[in-house]
Amino acid sequence: MNTTRRGILAGAALLAPWQAMGFEREGGRKVLVFSGNQAVPVLDPHVRYDWSTRMIQQGVYDALLKYVGDPPRIVPWLAERYEASADGLTYTFHLAANATFHNGDAVDAEAVRFSFERGLKLNAGIAWMLKDFLKPEKIVAVDARTVRFTLERPFAPFISYVPWWYIVNPKQVLANVSEGDYGRKWLTENAAGSGPFKLRRFDGNSLIHMDTHAAYWKGWPMGEANRLAGAIFRIVREAAPRRAGLQRREIDVITNMSPDDMEQLAKLPGIRNEDHAGFTTFGIKFNCQTGPTADVNLRKAIAHAMDYDALIAIHNGGARLMDSPFPPGMESHISVPGIPRKDLDKAKQYLARSRFPNGDIELEYVHVQGLEDPRRIGLALLDSLRPLNIRLNIVGQPWTTMVARGSKAETAPNMTSVYVTPVGTDPDTVAYQYHRESWGLYYGMSHYENPEVWRMIGEARGMVDKPARLAMYAEIQRRIVADQPEIFGMIPNRTWAMRDYVKGFQFSPIRFTGEVDLYPMWIEA
């Protein structure tokens, strides 16, 4: 029997109207209510991911490995252990013996093989991570508990992507295939996983209700007594009702709040803010091939004119400046010396060396339509460029238009502001954005050209010798900064506000904005 909070409210109002409402209960257990602004249109783990989607996916599914902690570590999950061959080509995973899907089927090697095959063949969502290095035929179920992957060529980031390949139950998927779609239609709103939560109600636009799986094969870290009854993800588009819900204890955790809102929330009793440095970088990509910004001196002039303090101030201090193309915390990250900071004299010197010594040009700054922070950063940039006599045309465009324009150097805007969240901890995830192969893609709109850097990036992703690889990436970072293909901006903090009775929150920067791992969380009262 589901006791709704409304019922409790009615009862509480009769007995003690002044008593604040508590968390939701179900039987003797509590239900955690989490609220954010982003819907979960498609739950299929091989078709789509974004922060809200992946949070639910991580709840209902397991992968071979899992990311935890800050800095992020990869820990064994469905796989107890794995071995990599010395040549970096073969990876062998040994599965946990007791892992079962929600319907009781064992999570066996065939399920793993099937899931990777499905991910690769659908060629959507996560497929890009491994598509070029792994062929479906090269995944072999050696025995019920052993899977072997043989890569086409060495690919060092392989392990860093495995945690995002969730394992589905092939029997359930195959029983629900319609018109040869690999179960795609069915998995859009249903789950076939082995994760800590079972899907109870899925209404991707407003509410997702999950029950804890009492018999979860991995057990529960907070102990059986404290295990939740379940978790509810409530999609509330506007910030004000989310905040009001938290204050009234109707919601236990909220995210997607503005820095100004977070500041106000911090003052309230019974509410705790979690504020952590994330992995998402904000940069302003120059068009390095066409137009005025093809001139490296102009790029450097602009980068030295930028008011970096404003980037921090816009976030009320909740952001850090980038000191490298890589976010801190990523393997091999170095703080690159001489990365531009505001210095008008230097900016003017660079400008004098450029093809536009007197400025007098207008540049276009494009951001994704409807995003508030990039618009304000555009305003700050506009103000910063005034001393150089450079005018800025701030344009918001739909994502689709921006990407279409960026696909060719001839049409790419002079400057495009982009957020990039690395999906893995491996430096290649970020470095490859600067490779020739990324030209014209969302993160490659700068059309950055430096054959030597390209060669190093290509080589580093296949390197097995770790120290040599790290040294290579240090050099790559220095060279990219020297070429200034973008204004290296800032890394905004990730923030959540929650009731202080919420326990077990664990931050990991590798997760997306707003995304939390619900598994270790519980409510103490």
Add this chain to the structure above:
Amino acid sequence: MMGRRTRLALWQLRRSFSSMLGLGLVAGIVLLALLGPWIVPYPDDVAGAVNISGKLKPPSATHWFGTDEVGNDILTRVIIGARLSLLVGVGITLAAACIGVPLGILAGTAGGVVREAVMRVTDLFLSVPGLVLAIALVAALGPGIVNAMVALVLVWWPGYVRLAEAKALSLREEPFIEAARVAGASRFRILWRHVLPNSLSPIIVKMSMDVGQAILAVASLGFLGLGAKPPTPEWGAMISIARGYLPDWWWYAICPGAFIYASVLGFNLLGDGLRDILDPRSNRG
């Protein structure tokens, strides 16, 4: 010496409280638009000066309506915003009338296939949700005041076709048109000298009303994030941003909205008043 008719009209206008209110509001907005740059306290704030440390200040003696999210004076931006809104409102209305009225008169006088074709296309545009269509168009083309104007003109002109057609149709049978035709006046001359001037009153009334509605429509697009590019001050866009700062910084949203309301109200009341004078027969309520 004023003509009798003009004096009568002025007397009528003066007698009506609401018309005078409308006239006053419109005059006020026009005045602000003309004098804007010389009377605002912080002229730099409209060109994109950024002063983050002074952001979101409540109303005070130095900033009567407070400051916005980048520390700009809200009053300054709202006053300068009057220029854009007025220009855009008048521009859209004129453009729509310039397209719609000739087409309408053509349809009304020509008849036959031409009329059928013009009116069916008009009906199509009249039967579509104008705002939705404008949103789609601006979203596709990318926000910007010019795109917003193009989109709104596209959904605005059919109203004028309808009006002009109806008027021309009713004039067609009038004796003086008949007479002109018999006297051998060219078709163009009839249209230009007789039909157009006689259809003018309802068109002027509609235009006066429409300036207000066009201001509102542009502000609506701005509110949805599809208006003027920053840092250009635009009322709707200001409200859109201010909305993110409700309820703690509520004063930010008040001022731009009040200006939209005042100017749209002004043009509507003025239009009402003009209708009483110019087009008394159509005065229903």
Add this chain to the structure above:
Amino acid sequence: MIAAYVARRLALAGVMLFGLVCLTFVIANVAPSDPAALAAGPDAGRSQIEQARRDYGLDKPLHEQFLRYVGDLAQGEFGRSVATGRSVGRDLARYFPATLELCLVAMSIGLVVGIPLGMLSALFKDRWLDHVTRIFAVSGIALPPFWFGLLLQLGFATWLGWLPTSGRLGVATEPPEPITGMLLLDSLLRGDAALFWESAGYIILPALVLSLPCLASILRVNRSEMVECLRADYITAARAHGTVPWRLVAVHALKNAMLPTLAIIGLRWGWMMSSTVLVETVFDWPGTGLYAVSSAIAGDFKPVMGVTLIVGLNFMLANLVVDLLYGVLDPRLRDA
């Protein structure tokens, strides 16, 4: 004869709808954009983008895409959203009841407030009540709905705390499985009084804002009809004696005002549906308006096209129904 008229009007509406389909298709393709990239996601490589292009049929030439879209429409399919991969038809089925509910409530407010206020205003013609209502009537179309909505939220939700700010139900309330999708109706059908009052609390502010332009028009029409009625000789005479048959006058005025009021409902219905894009955005009301706006801003045009068609259809149907009712109710037209 009526049947033939209806058939002709329906055929015409069909042609118009086709025109609307063409128009929206042109708009959706007027600017350079790459929906496949949106479908594939920000991290996708070329292979995945091309895959998405094939999956969504975006690799076909435009005229083929158009024919396919028209074919889909004929089968009641509205295509798939590139941003979410979901069927637009299913999304519309989900969002439209919310919008319909909002518009119905708004229209009711317009009638219930507009008619009596118009009559009162006529009774007190040129007195302060009349002036106030006239200003109010003009304000109905002059108030920016998005701003007025924010003001109401501030006043009634934030400061007074009487009503909720936005949304359709409280965050603590689990939305019930839809029957009609209209919460007020569903809660009545289920006999769930608590749910009924809760959803009523959520709908009142957005419906009020949405109703204003319509309310203003209804008010004006009823005022002027009432003024006409009061001008009749026998009323003037009766007034002079101080014995006015008020009920008679009211009934007479109501009768006269019925047709123009009906016309306004027909005219404003489509308009109202169109302005839901603003009101739903302000109040976070999960209807077709909000769906259209958020999709348009993301550059996802299939939903926008779907909403335009649905709203266009409403426009046309409302006009048709009003025309037919006119025929039934107005003896002059019926005899003609």
